[in-house]
Amino acid sequence: MKILVTAKRVTDPNAKIKLKSDKSGIQTDGLEYKPNPFCENAIEEALRLNETHGGEVVVVSIGPSDVQATIRTALAMGAHRGILVTGLDDHQMDSDLVARVFAELYKRERPDLFLLGKQAIDGDSNQVGQLLAEYLEIGQACFASKVEIHGSEAIVTREVDGGLEKIAVGMPAVITADLRLNEPRYASLPGIVKARKKSIDEIDIRSLGIDTHLKVETVAYEEPKTRGGGVTFVGGVDELVGKLKSEAKAI
Amino acid sequence: MGGILVVAEVRDGKLFSGTLSAVQFAQQVGQQTGAAFDIFVAGSNIGSIAEELSYYGAKKVLVEDNPVFAHYLAPGFAASVAAAAKQLGSSYVAGTATTFGKDLLPRVAVRLGAGMASEVTEIVGTRNGRLVFKRPMWAGNIVGHVVVNTDVVVVSVRGTDFDKAVKLANRSEVVPFTGGGANTRVQQRFISFEQTASERPDLTEAAVVVAGGRGLKDGPNFFKIMEPLADSLNAAIGASRAAVDAGFCPNDLQVGQTGKVVAPQLYVAVAISGAIQHLAGMKNSKTIVAINKDKEAPIFQIADYGLVGDAFKVVPELADAIKRARS
Ligand SMILES: Cc1cc2nc3c(=O)[nH]c(=O)nc-3n(C[C@H](O)[C@H](O)[C@H](O)COP(=O)(O)OP(=O)(O)OC[C@H]3O[C@@H](n4cnc5c(N)ncnc54)[C@H](O)[C@@H]3O)c2cc1C
Ligand SMILES: Nc1ncnc2c1ncn2[C@@H]1O[C@H](COP(=O)(O)O)[C@@H](O)[C@H]1O
Helix, strand or coil, rough: CCEEEEECCEEECCCCCCCCCCCCEEEECCCEEEECCHHHHCCCCCCHHHHHHCEEEEEEEEEEEHHHHHHHHHHHHHCEEEEEECCCHHCCCHHHHHHHHHHHHHHHCCCCEEECCCCCCCCCCHHHHHHHHHHHHCCEEEEEEEEEEEECEEEEEECCCCEEEEEECCCCEEEEEEEHHCCCCCHHHHHHHHHHCCEEEEEEEEHCCCCCCCCEEEEEEEECCCCCCCCEEEEHHHHHHHHHHCCCCCC | CCCCCECEEECEEEEEHHHHHHHHHHHHHHHCCCCCCCEEEEEEEEEEEEEEHCCCCCCCEEECCCHHHHHCCCCHHHHHHHHHHHHHCCCCCCCCCCCCHHHHHHHHHHCCEEEEEEECEEEEEEEHHHEEEEEEEEEHHHHEEECCCCCEEEEEECCCHCCCCCCCCCCCCEEEECCHHHHHHCEEEEEEEEEECCCCCCCCCCCCCCEEHHHHHCCCCCCCCHHHHHHHCCEEEECHHHHHCCCCHHHHHHEEECCECCCCCCEEEEEECCHHHCCCCCCCEEECCCCCCCCCCHHHHHCEEEEECCCHHHHHHHHHHHHHHHH
C-alpha cells in the first residue's frame, strides 16, 4: 500500500501569536516553527498502516526550502521519502491552492491513501482534505479517530458532533486525522541518522503548471477584543453565588 | 448577481438549530447586496423539516427527500448542493461551521469553482465590491479579514456569532428537487453511529455550560462532580481536550480550537488550566467562572470570577448553594 502524507510547517501551537505593529501580519521574530500537530497524527497513522500492510510512505509538503526540516522529522519517524513543493510562502497559499498542488502530486504518485491533518493550526481552515477529495472525485473520511483497512476499503471512525460515526470508503481515498487518532512517536536516534540519507525531492511550483492566484485572501488582520474587567477572586461559594446573582445576573 | 443558498443541517432526524444562524448570515448578506436567499435540505423523510424551514423568509426551500440521504455522506450531498446552487444561480452558499458543514462545504466549493471562507464570525463591509468577512485564525489569537475572489463564494458560519433567524408568518415555496447526488459513483457508505446519550441541552445551544478538565482525575469523578453542578444550572456539560483524551467523557463534549465553540451566558470551568486551544472555544462566553486549585492557572486571566480551591470540595458546595439560591 502506498500512502502520501502531509507535513505542514506551522508556528509553535502553544505560542501566543501577536500582530506586527503595522498589523500587516503576525510577529515572527523569535517564533519557533513546528510540524502541524494534526499532520503528526497523520504521519503516525501512515507509519502504522505501513507496518501492517507494507508499501511506501511518502511525505509531502508545500513551503519554502527550510520546510525540508519538517519533512526530515517525518523521515526520522520512519517515512521513506519526501517531496517538497517550493516557491510559495505561507501567505501565498490558500487551502484551495494547496489542494490543487496535492492533486497534482497524487496524479504523479498514485497512492492508495492520502492522509492529511484535519486542520492547520495557523489558518484553522479545515478544508484541504475535503477539497482534494473532490478534485480527485474520490471518497473522504475526515476527522478520523480510528482507521482500519479491509480489502479495498478503509473503515474509519469519525469524530462528529453528537458522537462517533463509522463509515467505509473505497480506496484510493482521502483521510484527515483528528488528534485522538493515535499518539505520534518520537524519532529515534537511529531513525534520525537514517533520515539523513533519505531523499527529499524538491519541485518548483512553477514547473507544475498550476494557477497560483488565490481564491481566498486575507486582506487585513486584527487582534481579538480582550475581555474587560479582569478577574474578581471570591472567598467562597456563597460569595460566588451572591455575585453571580446580583452582579452578573447569570443565575 | 445571484442569491444566497443556505444549506440546512439535519441532525438526528431534526432540523439542527444552528442552521438558523446561517439563515441570519444570509439575511445580513442580503442587506448588503440586496439579494434574496433560498434554502436547500437533503435527507430521508424530511417533509416536516422542509415545512419548518418554510417560515424563515426564503424565496424557495429546495427539498431532496431520498432514502439514500438517510445518512449524510459528503460526495452525494456535495453533488446535490452544488446542483441546487447552479440551478438557482446562487452567488453565495452558506452552511453551519459544524462537523457537517466543515466536511461538506469544501467539496461544494470545488464543484462550483468557488473559494471558501471557514468559520465566518462577522461581515465587515465591502472591498472592491466584494464582501469582507471576519474569521478567527491561530486558535482565535488573530482575527483575519478575508475576501473570496471567485464568482461564487462559499462560507461556513460560526453559530455563536450570529443570532438565530426569527420565524415569520409567511410561508416560502417548498420545491422538491433532485440534484443527482443520490447516484454518486464515489465509493463511500455509512456503517454506524454511536450517539452520545444525553438528556442535557446541546452544548452549542445551552445558556449555561459547565466544563471539567484533567484535574477531575477520572471518568467517574468527572461525572460525580460535574452532573450535580450541571443539574443545578440546567447546563450542558463540556470538557477540555485533556479530559476527553484521558477517556473521562465522550469526544463530542470537547470545547476549544478543535472541538466545539460555545458562547453561553455563563461558563464555569472546573479544573481546567486554560490553554489557548481551550480558550479559543469559550472566551466569548458572557460570564466566565473559573474554579482551580492553582491561583496562577491561566484560566483566571480571562475569568470574571475566580474561586481558588479543590474542585472535589467546592463544586458540590457550589451546586447546593445554587440550588438554594434558585429555589
Ligand atoms: C493542536 C491542538 C489542539 C488542541 N485543541 C484543544 C481543544 O479544542 N480544547 C482543549 O481543551 N484543549 C485543546 N488542546 C490541548 C490544550 O493544549 C491543553 O493540553 C488542554 O486544554 C489541557 O486540559 P486541562 O486544562 O484539562 O488539563 P491541564 O492543563 O492538565 O490542567 C488541569 C488543571 O486542573 C487543576 N486541578 C487539578 N486538580 C484540581 C482539583 N482537585 N481542584 C481544582 N483544580 C484542580 C490544575 O491546577 C490545572 O490547572 C489542543 C492542543 C493542541 C496541540
Ligand atoms: N503548506 C502545506 N503543506 C503541507 N500540508 C498542508 C499545507 N497546508 C495544509 N496542509 C494540510 O492540509 C490540512 C488542512 O489544512 P487547512 O485546510 O489549511 O486547515 C493540514 O492539516 C495539512 O495536513
